[in-house]
Amino acid sequence: MRMTQTFVPVLKESPADAEIISHKLALRAGLIRQTAAGIYAWLPLGFRVLKKIEAIVRREQDRAGGAELLMPTVQSADLWQRSGRYDAYGPEMLRFEDRHGRNMLYGPTNEEMLTELFMSAAASYRDLPKMFYHIQWKFRDERRPRFGVMRGREFLMKDAYSFDVDEEGLRRSYDSQFEAYLRTFAALGLKAVPVRAPTGPIGGDLSHEFHVLADTGESAIYYDAALEDISIDDPEAVAKLSATYAMEEEEHEKVADCPVPADRLLKRRGIEVGHIFAFGSKYTNGMGYSVQGRDGEQVHPLMGSYGIGVSRLFGAIIEACHDEAGIVWPRQVAPYQVGIINLRQGDEACDAACEQLYGQLTDAGVEALYDDRNDRGGAKFATMDLIGLPWQLIVGPKGVSAGTIEVKNRATGERADLSPEDALARVAA
Amino acid sequence: MRMTQTFVPVLKESPADAEIISHKLALRAGLIRQTAAGIYAWLPLGFRVLKKIEAIVRREQDRAGGAELLMPTVQSADLWQRSGRYDAYGPEMLRFEDRHGRNMLYGPTNEEMLTELFMSAAASYRDLPKMFYHIQWKFRDERRPRFGVMRGREFLMKDAYSFDVDEEGLRRSYDSQFEAYLRTFAALGLKAVPVRAPTGPIGGDLSHEFHVLADTGESAIYYDAALEDISIDDPEAVAKLSATYAMEEEEHEKVADCPVPADRLLKRRGIEVGHIFAFGSKYTNGMGYSVQGRDGEQVHPLMGSYGIGVSRLFGAIIEACHDEAGIVWPRQVAPYQVGIINLRQGDEACDAACEQLYGQLTDAGVEALYDDRNDRGGAKFATMDLIGLPWQLIVGPKGVSAGTIEVKNRATGERADLSPEDALARVAA
Numbered sequence: 001m002r003m004t005q006t007f008v009p010v011l012k013e014s015p016a017d018a019e020i021i022s023h024k025l026a027l028r029a030g031l032i033r034q035t036a037a038g039i040y041a042w043l044p045l046g047f048r049v050l051k052k053i054e055a056i057v058r059r060e061q062d063r064a065g066g067a068e069l070l071m072p073t074v075q076s077a078d079l080w081q082r083s084g085r086y087d088a089y090g091p092e093m094l095r096f097e098d099r100h101g102r103n104m105l106y107g108p109t110n111e112e113m114l115t116e117l118f119m120s121a122a123a124s125y126r127d128l129p130k131m132f133y134h135i136q137w138k139f140r141d142e143r144r145p146r147f148g149v150m151r152g153r154e155f156l157m158k159d160a161y162s163f164d165v166d167e168e169g170l171r172r173s174y175d176s177q178f179e180a181y182l183r184t185f186a187a188l189g190l191k192a193v194p195v196r197a198p199t200g201p202i203g204g205d206l207s208h209e210f211h212v213l214a215d216t217g218e219s220a221i222y223y224d225a226a227l228e229d230i231s232i233d234d235p236e237a238v239a240k241l242s243a244t245y246a247m248e249e250e251e252h253e254k255v256a257d258c259p260v261p262a263d264r265l266l267k268r269r270g271i272e273v274g275h276i277f278a279f280g281s282k283y284t285n286g287m288g289y290s291v292q293g294r295d296g297e298q299v300h301p302l303m304g305s306y307g308i309g310v311s312r313l314f315g316a317i318i319e320a321c322h323d324e325a326g327i328v329w330p331r332q333v334a335p336y337q338v339g340i341i342n343l344r345q346g347d348e349a350c351d352a353a354c355e356q357l358y359g360q361l362t363d364a365g366v367e368a369l370y371d372d373r374n375d376r377g378g379a380k381f382a383t384m385d386l387i388g389l390p391w392q393l394i395v396g397p398k399g400v401s402a403g404t405i406e407v408k409n410r411a412t413g414e415r416a417d418l419s420p421e422d423a424l425a426r427v428a429a
Numbered sequence: 430m431r432m433t434q435t436f437v438p439v440l441k442e443s444p445a446d447a448e449i450i451s452h453k454l455a456l457r458a459g460l461i462r463q464t465a466a467g468i469y470a471w472l473p474l475g476f477r478v479l480k481k482i483e484a485i486v487r488r489e490q491d492r493a494g495g496a497e498l499l500m501p502t503v504q505s506a507d508l509w510q511r512s513g514r515y516d517a518y519g520p521e522m523l524r525f526e527d528r529h530g531r532n533m534l535y536g537p538t539n540e541e542m543l544t545e546l547f548m549s550a551a552a553s554y555r556d557l558p559k560m561f562y563h564i565q566w567k568f569r570d571e572r573r574p575r576f577g578v579m580r581g582r583e584f585l586m587k588d589a590y591s592f593d594v595d596e597e598g599l600r601r602s603y604d605s606q607f608e609a610y611l612r613t614f615a616a617l618g619l620k621a622v623p624v625r626a627p628t629g630p631i632g633g634d635l636s637h638e639f640h641v642l643a644d645t646g647e648s649a650i651y652y653d654a655a656l657e658d659i660s661i662d663d664p665e666a667v668a669k670l671s672a673t674y675a676m677e678e679e680e681h682e683k684v685a686d687c688p689v690p691a692d693r694l695l696k697r698r699g700i701e702v703g704h705i706f707a708f709g710s711k712y713t714n715g716m717g718y719s720v721q722g723r724d725g726e727q728v729h730p731l732m733g734s735y736g737i738g739v740s741r742l743f744g745a746i747i748e749a750c751h752d753e754a755g756i757v758w759p760r761q762v763a764p765y766q767v768g769i770i771n772l773r774q775g776d777e778a779c780d781a782a783c784e785q786l787y788g789q790l791t792d793a794g795v796e797a798l799y800d801d802r803n804d805r806g807g808a809k810f811a812t813m814d815l816i817g818l819p820w821q822l823i824v825g826p827k828g829v830s831a832g833t834i835e836v837k838n839r840a841t842g843e844r845a846d847l848s849p850e851d852a853l854a855r856v857a858a
């Protein structure tokens with residue numbers, strides 16, 4: 001993509017209301033813009049990152065056996081009255097009437113709706129187990145939205161729901177999502193810690209939160225250093241991680257006798273990006289749904305729900321991956337892999353060299369962003385560092401006459417003057 | 430995908446409130462479910478079709494030079510007060526207050542928001558031309574939603590917006606979208622007719638609607654038969670089509686002297702699936718935005734907007750592509766390319782033959798849906814015809830012992846008994 005064809009409105013200054021680094025950088029790099037309190041538009045570069053995060057989440061949900069569907073954003077209040085949550089849910093729920101005066105709401109989550117969709121068609125234990133997920137915009141009318149897309153009001157979430165006939169099945173579903181979460185965060189280039197969580201208003205007795213480690217994280221977590229040695233490729237990873245100590249500060253402080261020796265107890269800051277629950281028959285029972293069990297009796301299927309904050313991950317990744325100069329995107333979610341900087345736009349030789357590089361990268365299937373604006377070199381360097389693509393190809397008159405291009409690795413800062421062929425090989429590797 | 434792993438709740442009877450064939454078939458085939466009046470959940474098979482339509486729309490928007498972004502569903506009323514449309518828009522606009530009493534709305538379209546997003550960052554004619562698009566859920570609170578997803582309240586739409594400094598540029602942008610629309614509908618396997626349209630409340634003086642031809646279409650259109658001979662691969666296609674007579678009935682009847690000879694004037698039924706407008710400076714001027722022009726003067730950029738009803742297309746395709754037995758999906762948007770019918774689930778040889786076929790198709794990258802349920806052959810035939818995948822592979826005890834598989838083409842009804850190798854080659858072609 002050529003910079004002149006897309007829209008990257010970088011800002012020199014951070015807007016005053018941006019409190020945390022991910023919010024500042026996302027605004028400065030022209031990735032998002034606020035359109036109302038806690039509500040954001042995803043500009044072209046930010047949108048590409050969001051789609052890449054979404055694609056990785058989807059891939060791991062598919063691998064876990066989830067069937068993807070899509071539920072609408074607007075829900076009927078009736079549904080929530082039947083589960084008893086309509087009155088229980090606080091002012092975070094955005095409620096309104098439609099033109100006929102019917103009570104509606106913008107869904108903050110979908111337990112009720114999916115229970116109704118699936119259970120109204122399920123008759124027998126043979127229709128189970130089943131795992132569904134969708135990736136959809138949701139709304140929570142936060143009293144004080146802040147931290148950019150990390151705590152926005154309109155946010156993108158992956159929520160999955162499992163239905164099983166017995167506890168053993170529920171545990172299998174829960175563990176398959178647990179593993180999917182480990183794979184998802186690893187594929188995003190993040191370090192995530194599963195923390196045993198209190199179950200709260202969703203109910204049930206088994207729950208984990210997943211925290212991405214970042215020095216600027218909102219919460220403190222305590223965990224056994226042994227946790228860092230467990231690989232997701234270990235077939236026992238879920239069992240080992242579930243058994244390894246990890247708690248949020250507030251919960252940790254309630255533990256009278258921490259089983260982890262002091263020299264192995266780590267304290268790190270984290271950002272919650274996922275939360276999974278096994279809550280059993282709360283909704284199937286509450287909403288009056290059952291299936292015929294194996295012995296002919298009626299049973300209320302046992303459910304779990306499994307959320308990942310997709311738009312929140314966007315912020316969490318920036319919190320975990322940035323430096324003084326700007327964002328340092330992990331390769332997996334970078335909006336483009338390579339940025340081409342033309343130091344003398346309008347110079348025939350520089351333009352030709354850039355066009356050739358851009359064409360070759362495009363032909364090779366390497367996503368490239370070509371800064372073809374009429375701007376000073378210094379401004380282009382700063383913009384490209386801010387945007388944070390993994391590689392930069394810097395084309396100037398000196399290099400062009402010497403037959404070289406400067407290749408810069410954004411993460412390490414390493415630079416090398418290479419022939420165009422070697423430069424292409426380096427960034428495409 | 431195995432039928433037992435996904436969720437395809439087919440219905441024997443059409444729900445009484447489904448008036449048109451696409452609505453009946455989409456419900457019966459388990460593609461969608463209504464969750465509130467005019468609001469639908471997209472079940473796994475329907476969701477796959479929707480995503481494929483979306484992907485084709487996206488590809489052609491990218492080709493037309495559009496930069497994709499994503500604007501939120503919830504908008505501030507302020508924005509619409511500034512353009513003057515807040516009061517003008519009728520009860521179709523879903524309005525509500527947030528917890529702080531601020532007036533908000535669920536966006537029915539995005540002219541105001543994108544004008545603000547882009548124009549607040551554009552300073553000069555050098556920042557133009559620019560074309561943006563997004564594919565996002567929108568809401569129109571129809572008084573009487575009906576026809577399933579063809580006229581739902583929450584619907585998925587692609588809307589694009591162009592900004593140019595002069596009329597010539599606007600016309601170029603308009604024509605590039607016109608061409609993108611022709612390519613989009615052709616790629617979807619549809620016959621679409623561009624009809625000159627009155628501009629209505631969006632204003633401006635150039636507008637076309639695109640109607641998909643279907644015998645069950647909601648509107649009658651009159652057009653010159655010559656239109657059917659114009660290929661989109663003709664570089665002059667846009668100019669020729671714009672100059673060829675095509676009108677909706679209501680407009681046609683106002684034409685005193687139709688220029689098309691009676692023997693060339695066709696009357697067909699159509700479904701409106703796209704609408705493009707060149708409306709000039711209505712919003713930039715109305716909202717007080719300008720850029721510096723080529724000669725230093727301030728100019729209000731000229732805009733166009735370009736909509737495609739993505740979820741509406743889902744219904745329109747079914748209207749155009751069905752028969753007595755069910756849906757006949759065009760290959761390009763079919764949820765899967767091949768359905769495998771196991772006539773004797775539990776029979777060792779049949780199960781093994783089906784598993785092998787399923788594995789081979791999956792390995793070859795051919796999307797297959799394997800009906801592995803315990804059900805009678807007759808029910809499986811009816812379900813597969815209803816769902817409408819392009820090919821069926823029918824595996825029964827007789828064929829398996831003879832070393833053959835029955836291959837059925839859903840559209841033509843042609844059947845052949847082939848060796849497994851030939852069957853795979855046939856459906857993968």
